[in-house]
Amino acid sequence: MASTLTTRAPAAPAAENAPAARRTRVLALPEARWALAALVLFLVALALDLLGAPGWMWGPLYAATYVTGGWEPGWAGLRALKERTLDVDLLMVVAALGAAAIGQVLDGALLIVIFATSGALEAVATARTADSVRGLLDLAPPTATRLRNGSAGEAGETGAAGEAVEAEETVATGELAVGDLLLIRPGERVGADGRVVGGASEVDQATITGEPLPVAKTAGDEVFAGTLNGTGALRVRVERDPSDSVIARIVRMVEDASETKAPTQLFIEKVEQRYSIGMVAATLAVFLVPLALGADLTGALLRAMTFMIVASPCAVVLATMPPLLATIATAGRHGVLVKSAVVMERLGQIDAVALDKTGTLTEGTPYVTDVRALDGSGLDENGVLALAAAAEHPSEHPLARAVVAAARARGLRTPAAGEFAATPGVGVTATVDGARVAVGAPASVVTGPRAAEAAEVAAGWEAGGRTAVVVTVDGAAAGVLAIADRLRPDAAATVAALTELTGAAPALLTGDNPRAAARLAAEVGITDVRAGLLPEEKVAAVREAEAAGRRVLVVGDGVNDAPALAAAHTGVAMGRAGSDLALETADAVVVRDELAAVPTVVALSRRARALVVQNLVIAAVCITGLVLWDLVGTLPLPLGVLGHEGSTVLVGLNGLRLLREAAWRRASAEAAGTTGAAG
Numbered sequence: 110m111a112s113t114l115t116t117r118a119p120a121a122p123a124a125e126n127a128p129a130a131r132r133t134r135v136l137a138l139p140e141a142r143w144a145l146a147a148l149v150l151f152l153v154a155l156a157l158d159l160l161g162a163p164g165w166m167w168g169p170l171y172a173a174t175y176v177t178g179g180w181e182p183g184w185a186g187l188r189a190l191k192e193r194t195l196d197v198d199l200l201m202v203v204a205a206l207g208a209a210a211i212g213q214v215l216d217g218a219l220l221i222v223i224f225a226t227s228g229a230l231e232a233v234a235t236a237r238t239a240d241s242v243r244g245l246l247d248l249a250p251p252t253a254t255r256l257r258n259g260s261a262g263e264a265g266e267t268g269a270a271g272e273a274v275e276a277e278e279t280v281a282t283g284e285l286a287v288g289d290l291l292l293i294r295p296g297e298r299v300g301a302d303g304r305v306v307g308g309a310s311e312v313d314q315a316t317i318t319g320e321p322l323p324v325a326k327t328a329g330d331e332v333f334a335g336t337l338n339g340t341g342a343l344r345v346r347v348e349r350d351p352s353d354s355v356i357a358r359i360v361r362m363v364e365d366a367s368e369t370k371a372p373t374q375l376f377i378e379k380v381e382q383r384y385s386i387g388m389v390a391a392t393l394a395v396f397l398v399p400l401a402l403g404a405d406l407t408g409a410l411l412r413a414m415t416f417m418i419v420a421s422p423c424a425v426v427l428a429t430m431p432p433l434l435a436t437i438a439t440a441g442r443h444g445v446l447v448k449s450a451v452v453m454e455r456l457g458q459i460d461a462v463a464l465d466k467t468g469t470l471t472e473g474t475p476y477v478t479d480v481r482a483l484d485g486s487g488l489d490e491n492g493v494l495a496l497a498a499a500a501e502h503p504s505e506h507p508l509a510r511a512v513v514a515a516a517r518a519r520g521l522r523t524p525a526a527g528e529f530a531a532t533p534g535v536g537v538t539a540t541v542d543g544a545r546v547a548v549g550a551p552a553s554v555v556t557g558p559r560a561a562e563a564a565e566v567a568a569g570w571e572a573g574g575r576t577a578v579v580v581t582v583d584g585a586a587a588g589v590l591a592i593a594d595r596l597r598p599d600a601a602a603t604v605a606a607l608t609e610l611t612g613a614a615p616a617l618l619t620g621d622n623p624r625a626a627a628r629l630a631a632e633v634g635i636t637d638v639r640a641g642l643l644p645e646e647k648v649a650a651v652r653e654a655e656a657a658g659r660r661v662l663v664v665g666d667g668v669n670d671a672p673a674l675a676a677a678h679t680g681v682a683m684g685r686a687g688s689d690l691a692l693e694t695a696d697a698v699v700v701r702d703e704l705a706a707v708p709t710v711v712a713l714s715r716r717a718r719a720l721v722v723q724n725l726v727i728a729a730v731c732i733t734g735l736v737l738w739d740l741v742g743t744l745p746l747p748l749g750v751l752g753h754e755g756s757t758v759l760v761g762l763n764g765l766r767l768l769r770e771a772a773w774r775r776a777s778a779e780a781a782g783t784t785g786a787a788g
Contacts, residue, residue: 140181144222144229147178151222158215174218178225179205200385200421207414208746211407216746220418223754250335253282253300254292256344282334285347293343298335302349305330310341384422392417395740412739415749419735423757424728431764432720435772436713443773444701445710446684452696455679457714458660462607463651463673465665466619466629469683469704470604471594473666475507477515478575479591481566483559486587491521493588497580499523500539500546504531508578511592512548536578547581551589558585574628593625599705601633606708606780608634610715616654618647618663618673647673664707665695681707708780709773716776717767724760731756 154170179202186199201224208217255278277292282300285291290306293299299312309327313336326332332345334354396413400406433450440447447453467473480490488496498516501509502523516523526539526546536549547553551567554560563586567577570591580588597603608614616637619626626640639650651673654661663670663677674680674695682695683704699706735752738744766772 138229138232140225140229140232143177143181144225147174147222147225150174150177151218154218155215168214171214171218175205175209175221178221182224182228200389200417201423204414204417207410207417211410211414213411213414213746216750219747220750223750226754250282250298250300252279253285254278254294255280255285256290256292282351285351287347287350289347291345291347293332293338293345295338295340295342297338299332299338299345301334301345301347301351302354303332303345303347305332305343306346307344308342310343311339312343313337313339388417388420388422391420411746412743415744415746416736416739418746419739419744419749419753420732421753422728422732423753424731424760425725427757427761427764428724428728429721431761432717432724432767433764435765435767436717439767439769439773440697440710440713443706443709444684444699444703445706446698446700447710448696448698452679453714453717455660455714456662456697456711457718459662459679459711460611461613461654461659461661462611462615463618463647463654463661463663463677464604464615464635465663465670466617466626467594468666469664469670470600470617470629470633471596472702473594475511475576475592475594477511477590478593479570480515480588481590482588483562483566483586485559486582486585488582488587490588491519493580494519494590495521495523496541496544496546496582496587497548497578497590499526499541500529500537500548500580502526503529503539504537506531506537508576508592509537509548512578512590544582545584548578548590549581551577551579554579554581554586557581560586562586563589572624574625576625596629596632597704599703602781603704603708604633604635606705606782607711609782610708610711610780616650618642618650620644644670644672648676651676662707662711664704705777705780709777712780713767713773713776716772716779717764720764720767724763727760727763728756 150170151174154167154174157167157170182198183202186202190199201220205217205220205224208214208220257276257278285301289301291300291303293310295310305326305328307328309325312324312326312332324330326343331348332343334351392413395416396409399409399412430450433453436453437447437450440453447456464470477494480494482488482490482493486493494512494516498513498521501512503526504510513523524542526541529537529539531537532549535553536547538545538547540546551564551571554563563579566589567579570577570589575591575593578590578592579586580590604615614635614637616639617626617630617635618639620640620642623638623640626638630636630638639646642650647670651661651663655678660678662679662681663673664681664683665671665674666683670682674682679697680695681697681699683702684698684700697710731752735744735749739749
């Protein structure tokens with residue numbers, strides 16, 4: 110009775126009448142249509158039977174019930190039997206036919222109807238799991254406005270002969286290519302992942318990043334497919350093929366994950382085959398032993414058929430995958446891509462965590478924390494920063510971008526620079542307003558006026574874990590800038606949550622210098638700090654912990670983190686700033702820039718594991734109770750059918766509770782150590 114999620118083409122925008130749309134999707138499922146047909150035929154036949162109509166009226170209707178409700182699982186069971194696999198679906202159909210053979214036509218038809226209804230409910234629930242994630246595709250608009258260059262005549266607009274203008278054309282978003290220029294009008298959704306090249310607006314991108322407020326977008330900013338533009342018009346250059354957009358990758362990765370099976374499920378399926386064979390043997394014994402002792406044929410066969418039904422492991426088969434698949438879908442909706450059911454199960458097993466620093470605990474974007482103008486330089490802080498920004502403006506180095514951003518934030522004028530030159534590991538030089546300005550490491554300024562003072566200031570800031578750069582004008586030190594990486598707002602809370610979940614504080618594994626690592630670790634509450642590590646040394650630290658019996662979760666984002674992500678029990682990559690290698694190597698990816706999602710998904714995985722255990726207990730109690738009733742007493746066939754199929758449906762729906770929005774909120778509250786969460 111197990112189902113898998115199936116892929117589908119990107120959907121059109123969701124219909125306004127959501128309940129009607131859901132009904133349409135339900136009726137589109139073949140399992141639902143056959144189950145409905147079987148139910149209608151059964152009810153009509155039952156009514157005629159109870160009203161005393163002749164057998165030729167209700168008999169064919171019962172037969173049609175067997176065919177409509179039983180042909181699909183029967184055919185699937187025969188195909189499995191051809192591959193030497195005993196399917197419980199086939200056993201259910203055989204039991205129904207056996208009941209009919211001894212005159213229990215109504216009871217057999219009831220079994221078929223309930224069995225078909227159970228399968229339909231499972232298919233609907235599984236489809237809902239898939240739709241909850243793939244519904245993200247509905248956010249992407251079906252068409253986009255593409256701009257192309259042409260003459261005024263081609264565009265049909267007024268202009269000088271041969272004048273180049275931008276002509277608009279409406280195209281399907283699936284036809285967009287990297288490099289295309291799009292016009293995003295106010296109130297429209299962005300058609301593809303790209304970068305703003307013109308215009309200014311605010312974009313609601315909560316569906317991708319989780320940010321509650323619209324984000325201001327100007328030239329150079331990235332935008333995502335499916336996000337909603339505000340009141341301004343934007344020109345966007347497409348940077349990713351529509352099939353590789355953030356939304357498409359979320360859907361693809363979750364669908365791939367749904368096709369995997371967790372170790373618990375694989376174990377259950379392995380046991381199921383042996384159990385099913387043993388159950389068939391036991392059914393024959395339940396039939397033949399009483400028959401040999403003088404029982405009547407009908408009673409012995411009826412008891413055997415009832416035994417086959419109630420002993421079937423349908424509920425056990427459904428105990429594992431619905432909770433895990435529901436958890437994968439829920440995590441995907443909240444920006445955490447779990448690549449397989451195996452990973453989802455492993456996340457709940459971790460008991461140690463190792464965190465990277467830059468880009469993981471920090472935002473990975475340096476910013477200027479302090480500016481010091483040296484005495485006698487003739488400049489104030491703004492003057493030093495303006496000269497430094499002018500010299501750094503042509504550079505693409507992260508520290509240069511931090512200096513330029515700080516000058517812009519203060520509204521400073523940055524003169525145009527000439528004769529720019531950059532020396533890797535040293536700094537940059539440029540001519541600004543006729544003066545030769547250099548911005549570089551303190552080690553590059555060892556002589557000249559105020560060099561000693563600059564070195565002293567720089568040493569003090571570096572001792573505090575910040576990076577210092579010295580600004581010189583015509584060879585004389587004029588000022589010093591302090592630059593640091595910004596700590597994520599949720600870093601300390603995440604560390605506390607992971608400590609609560611695992612019972613041990615996370616370790617910090619970083620290639621950064623020990624002083625910067627120690628400063629950050631003190632801010633977030635980490636005591637196990639290992640700094641200055643090469644990638645292979647990070648791997649060694651992970652393997653050392655796992656050799657001691659720990660199941661380590663590594664969280665990172667850079668190329669240097671990829672080996673440790675691969676070596677760990679489970680690896681999670683920060684997706685927005687993560688390197689391609691880290692994203693490919695990790696077992697799960699946090700698409701949104703929310704470090705707090707890591708402990709939440711761990712707590713959610715543990716809830717899924719708890720539901721799996723709960724489901725197995727429910728299945729075992731129901732099967733054991735019904736089997737004992739049948740062997741010791743007299744279990745009516747209809748009651749056996751209801752008990753068996755009812756437990757199967759209960760187990761499936763119990764696992765799918767994790768699809769609810771409240772499941773994520775409750776996991777988040779559990780990770781944070783709070784109580785009283787909804788769900």
